[in-house]
Amino acid sequence: MRHRDRSSLTWWWMMCFHVVPFFPGSTAGPPYSYTVFQGVDAPGSDIEHANTKDIDALKSLCNNMTSCKGFNSNGWIKSDVSVRIPTKGCDVYLKVPTFGAPQAPLLPQPHTFTMGATTLSIGSKFGFVTDCQSVLLQQAFDRYQLLIFSHSYTSKSSSPLDTVYVVVHSPGEDLQLETDESYELNITASPPNSTLKAATIFGAMRGLETFSQLVTYNFAENAYEIHNASWFIEDEPRFQHRGLLIDTSRHFEPLRVIRNVLDSMSYAKLNVLHWHIVDTQSFPLQSLKYPKLWNGAYSSQERYSIEDVKDVVTYAKGRGIRVMPEFDMPGHAASWCIGYPDICPSSDCPQPLNPATNATFDLIEGFLKEMADVFGDNFIHLGGDEVNTKCWDKNPEIQAWLKMKNFTDDDAYKYFVSRAHQYAKNEQKTSVNWEEVFNHFGSTLEKNTVIHVWLNSKTAAKVVAAGYRCILSNSNRWYLPHLTVTWEQFYDNDPLASIEDAQQQKLMLGGEVCMWGETVDASDIQRTIWPRAAAAAERLWSLANVTDHDEMFLRLQSFRCLLTRRGVAAAPVENEEARSAPPGPGGCLSQ
Incomplete structure (x- = not known):
């Protein structure tokens, strides 16, 4: 195993953390957010003890230290942050630049987005709806229904998300270098509603992939959910x-x-x-x-x-x-x-x-x-x-x-x-x-x-x-x-x-x-x-x-497991050499 400043972590841990955003130029503070891992052991390099355990004070201190990569809830400022399998240890706060927005559990990361703090339930009769007469787009709907909803499930919510309405401005099916792949995805929590707008059907396909990565299955509730709603995403590729x-x-x-x-x-x-x-x-x-x-x-x-x-x-x-x-x-x-x-x-x-x-x-x-x-x-x-x-x-x-x-x-x-x-x-x-x-x-x-x-x-x-x-x-x-x-x-x-x-x-x-x-x-x-x-x-x-x-490491771990769930034989992220087998027993996201 190659030694790093961080070790593997699971998407389950990702579900345990919240992101506290700071926006440049605002009164909220400098351009950093803090990803919180609850109850994990953190053997990172300690810089100093801050003589406080007040989280807001620790954030303020870390914001103004270029050498600070994060801190733990016991008050230790750290020059690197590693996390391990959940223990009864203290919480770890990883310092992440926001560049004007908090980070999203998506890969590749969208160009601009905002998110909220609501968990949105998916209806048991969920479907994609469009006025666009495209066989390719309908095939994409069918494909993503199967990719997203691999478990039988119910919806206990009285007000679930039942539909993503897809609007395509140019329904042609010609695909070349110049084809526009931009899209806009809006998912509101109250009332539950979602619209995907795209210039072309191929942009709509990119938006469908983004939507699919936002949906998670809750085994305890036998339900599909979208965390951190409401979402508003405007996205397009940097390169054609x-x-x-x-x-x-x-x-x-x-x-x-x-x-x-x-x-x-x-x-x-x-x-x-x-x-x-x-x-x-x-x-x-x-x-x-x-x-x-x-x-x-x-x-x-x-x-x-x-x-x-x-x-x-x-x-x-x-x-x-x-x-x-x-x-x-x-x-x-x-x-x-x-x-x-x-x-x-x-x-x-x-x-x-x-x-x-x-x-x-x-x-x-x-x-x-x-x-x-x-x-x-x-x-x-x-x-x-x-x-x-x-x-x-x-x-x-x-x-x-x-x-x-x-x-x-x-x-x-x-x-x-x-x-x-x-x-x-x-x-x-x-x-x-x-x-x-x-x-x-x-x-x-x-x-x-x-x-x-x-x-x-x-x-x-x-x-x-x-x-x-x-x-x-x-x-x-x-x-x-x-x-x-x-x-x-x-x-x-x-x-x-x-x-x-x-x-x-x-x-x-x-x-x-x-x-x-x-x-x-x-x-x-x-x-x-x-x-x-x-x-x-x-x-x-x-x-x-x-x-x-x-920050990318967290999303790459998650994406690798998304690939394996979808039948793609992706190797573990943490390898001495690419394509090496897992080093031993463990969950997908801990490899």
Whole structure:
């Protein structure tokens, strides 16, 4: 177990605390709230005894001490606060910056919200109601009814909450980068009433997820409840592109697993599945135009038909998630050559793809045209990374072609990228490329190109300064196979960290966490993704100043258990390495 200034705690404890908010500029005091854990042992570092046990006096003292992280009800001021399993010990008060509002038990945290102090009962005939004629929205209602109300229950309240009325201003079902995901959720306690307003059905889906996280089941009362009503939430994502890459070339992922990944993404409000579907190791994807391509699959059972892919795209859209395919070229493409050897330099040195023959470009053009109809997203990722041209140097035909064109290897690399971009453009698709393409060719690239930074986060500032849009996935922070990178490091990774100019900041589309497939398959993919991906999801959704580790830790513990209750195999938050098993017996929230 990694040693921290805090240990695991349960959502049950969260139900035991109350939040006392202070608002900047008001007469109530400085911008801190205090989360109270009742009757727990707190072995934190004691600074001093305050010579008082008066809680208000202790708060006032702690407010004015930068080193104070909290105190206990015995009067000890502390430089860190840890909590343990409930005992008969004293209460612990954790100091939390409010940034103008108290903290909510939601992940990702909404942009603005207010809450009250009433527990609101849910009626036994509760339902979502709307005038919006959308099949996708109705399917979302059905899905969230099952997610929220997993227990049979009754309502003993004479005045329960029976309905959430959902208002959608633009009922269209087109989902692209520009789609508005904002929403407003209002839950009043007296009288019980709730309205969810959204610009689009996809914004309404984000609001449904927020509502679902506010509902808890009371086993003692056999009732569903919403605590801290009334709630008023206004929310929207900080970044448009909030993605997760999965790699089905290094290990094949069954369709059921991909659907489960999509479900889990929607719970964290991620909205892009970057499907790195083929690579050097295998080509599992069917092409009707080039049927020999999937000869590169690992086996006849580790393949995706065209209809399979369409089903995934439809399933993802039903959860407000775009599917951006990646067909990496000219490198990372050896599996293409199994079915079509003419497009590769040689059988024993197969990549990068052969730029000296029209057969290569005819196949790429036809294949991208076909896939443009299968994947509806406006973005198509064309890779372009890690291009080692040694195989070109060994091929006499390619060498003769280079000489005829008066090309260097780098010229041929750019020529290849430019032709692939044109084919994508012909299909009204925006090309996305990995960072190396920008590093090699810079501002000579077509301005509509999106650059996906992974090698060095500081390159992002250069990309947007050159006028290109950017996606961040720096490998030292947002690569999920790096098991020793902690959730805190995921959380602290801000796409705008090195970009100060306001206009250039608008070119940062967001980011992705990357689940490369060398060491994951159906057995461990979800516990490698979660819960660390949730830390990145909040960074991409919530306001930039929502950064407190202690406060996030509480919500991340809760969210991890929400995932497990919903059938997502998320690993414990407190691990020496990501995806490690629980260290021993214990409740979900104490791991």
